[in-house]
Amino acid sequence: MFLERIVINGGKSLRGEVEISGAKNAAVAIIPATILVEGICRIENIPNIKDVDLIVEILYKMGAIVRNIDKTTLEIDCSKMRFAAAPSDLCRKMRASYYLVGALLGRFSQAQVDMPGGCDFGVRPIDQHVKGFEALGANIIIEHGIIYAKANELKANNVYLDQVSVGATINVMLAAVRAKGHTIIENPAKEPHIVDVANFLNSMGADVKGAGTDLIKIDGVERLHGGTYTIIPDQIEAGTYMVAAAATKGEVLIKNVIPKHLESISAKLMEIGADVIEFDDSILVKCSGEFNKVNVKTLPYPGFPTDMHPQIAALLSVANGTSIINESIWDNRFRYVDELKRLGANIQVDGKIAVIEGSHLSGATVKACDLRAGAAMVIAGLIAKGTTIIEDIDHIERGYEDITNKLKSLGADICLSYKPTKLVKEKIV
Ligand code: EPU
Numbered sequence: 455m456f457l458e459r460i461v462i463n464g465g466k467s468l469r470g471e472v473e474i475s476g477a478k479n480a481a482v483a484i485i486p487a488t489i490l491v492e493g494i495c496r497i498e499n500i501p502n503i504k505d506v507d508l509i510v511e512i513l514y515k516m517g518a519i520v521r522n523i524d525k526t527t528l529e530i531d532c533s534k535m536r537f538a539a540a541p542s543d544l545c546r547k548m549r550a551s552y553y554l555v556g557a558l559l560g561r562f563s564q565a566q567v568d569m570p571g572g573c574d575f576g577v578r579p580i581d582q583h584v585k586g587f588e589a590l591g592a593n594i595i596i597e598h599g600i601i602y603a604k605a606n607e608l609k610a611n612n613v614y615l616d617q618v619s620v621g622a623t624i625n626v627m628l629a630a631v632r633a634k635g636h637t638i639i640e641n642p643a644k645e646p647h648i649v650d651v652a653n654f655l656n657s658m659g660a661d662v663k664g665a666g667t668d669l670i671k672i673d674g675v676e677r678l679h680g681g682t683y684t685i686i687p688d689q690i691e692a693g694t695y696m697v698a699a700a701a702t703k704g705e706v707l708i709k710n711v712i713p714k715h716l717e718s719i720s721a722k723l724m725e726i727g728a729d730v731i732e733f734d735d736s737i738l739v740k741c742s743g744e745f746n747k748v749n750v751k752t753l754p755y756p757g758f759p760t761d762m763h764p765q766i767a768a769l770l771s772v773a774n775g776t777s778i779i780n781e782s783i784w785d786n787r788f789r790y791v792d793e794l795k796r797l798g799a800n801i802q803v804d805g806k807i808a809v810i811e812g813s814h815l816s817g818a819t820v821k822a823c824d825l826r827a828g829a830a831m832v833i834a835g836l837i838a839k840g841t842t843i844i845e846d847i848d849h850i851e852r853g854y855e856d857i858t859n860k861l862k863s864l865g866a867d868i869c870l871s872y873k874p875t876k877l878v879k880e881k882i883v
Pocket residue numbers: 479482549550573577578579580581582583584617618619620621622643760761783784785825826853
């Protein structure tokens with residue numbers, strides 16, 4: 455009935471402290487991974503975001519017992535779960551629903567899950583997931599948008615991933631932790647959330663070694679037991695606040711982070727002209743001068759994350775001179791460019807390259823085309839002169855906990871506003 459929008463009056467420097475929530479991309483993998491566990495999993499530092507609500511609802515509908523202990527702690531018990539097809543409508547709304555395939559295969563030797571949804575960056579294939587499941591002995595059929603997986607018994611194997619893939623690496627780990635024998639994943643992704651999922655599985659009794667390196671070795675165990683696990687802080691949420699602090703020429707202490715996970719972002723911000731000071735579990739970003747032009751190439755971890763590309767583009771749109779962003783992970787992550795242009799950015803896109811000529815931004819109405827594009831609109835709105843209105847903010851709420859209040863506490867002039875839809879207007883008339 456009402457469309458939620460974010461309204462920002464730009465031009466205020468961010469100052470103060472902000473607490474980073476648990477990592478989205480770890481949480482949305484660890485929650486389905488509880489299917490593999492016959493016992494109670496207590497998971498702490500869960501971010502309060504819509505993608506988490508969705509994956510929890512999927513598990514609940516599939517027979518998991520879920521208890522909210524407090525705002526950031528969940529207990530999930532899948533011990534009495536029986537095999538069931540995953541709920542189609544919900545699976546199609548998010549990317550991480552593909553982890554249900556690995557988890558269900560690992561527990562029940564079968565899975566039926568709709569092809570995942572999530573942000574639209576052009577083609578998002580799952581051939582490497584399929585290759586991994588087949589190597590472990592599963593038969594995979596994809597028909598009418600549904601993935602059917604079945605194995606008599608999963609057996610360990612060597613899996614070489616042709617493409618570094620976060621999703622395929624985690625999915626193969628999930629399928630392999632209870633498969634008989636010794637599985638090796640070669641050319642895996644090394645993102646912090648890969649290590650977090652492996653640590654979660656190990657704390658429940660699995661035997662996964664080498665996560666975060668070039669080779670992951672898994673010795674299958676018969677069953678996983680319950681336990682308590684705390685999710686790592688969100689690398690991309692932290693990076694987004696780091697960029698916002700620099701972009702507004704502010705000074706922000708970003709708390710509850712793992713500075714090592716942020717090195718590529720810190721290095722780029724220093725090149726742009728910001729000061730970045732690392733502490734044990736926090737990072738201070740301050741900036742007062744002009745922004746230097748820089749070139750950015752997105753790469754798998756430990757390279758500069760693709761999920762920080764739109765946010766850094768927002769900052770570079772007001773830097774001195776011409777910056778270049780080379781997007782090497784996704785075919786089409788540039789849908790945010792047309793929206794930034796509405797605010798006055800001067801950006802040309804050619805294939806996977808964006809050429810950004812520094813200019814001035816001023817407020818307008820823009821859309822959040824996807825999650826990180828939405829974060830870029832927020833940063834651009836904070837920089838822009840005048841009022842920026844961001845629509846379609848559902849995307850932002852999928853992955854950022856309480857972004858308006860966190861930014862408000864740093865001094866931003868930002869609020870949620872509600873616009874009646876046409877239907878409500880007609881009723882009012
Ligand atoms: N790819 C293949 N075949 C596959 C899988 C991937 O060719 O079977 C290709 C993709 O087309 C892409 C590259 O490999 O070119 C990397 O894709 P990856 O599988 O790593 O991406 P993903 O698992 O679908 C996760 C994050 C994304 C993030 C990417 C890259 C989750 C739920 N999503 O997606 O996060 O962009 O890794 O780091 O973990 C976000 O949080 O905003 C987001 C989009």
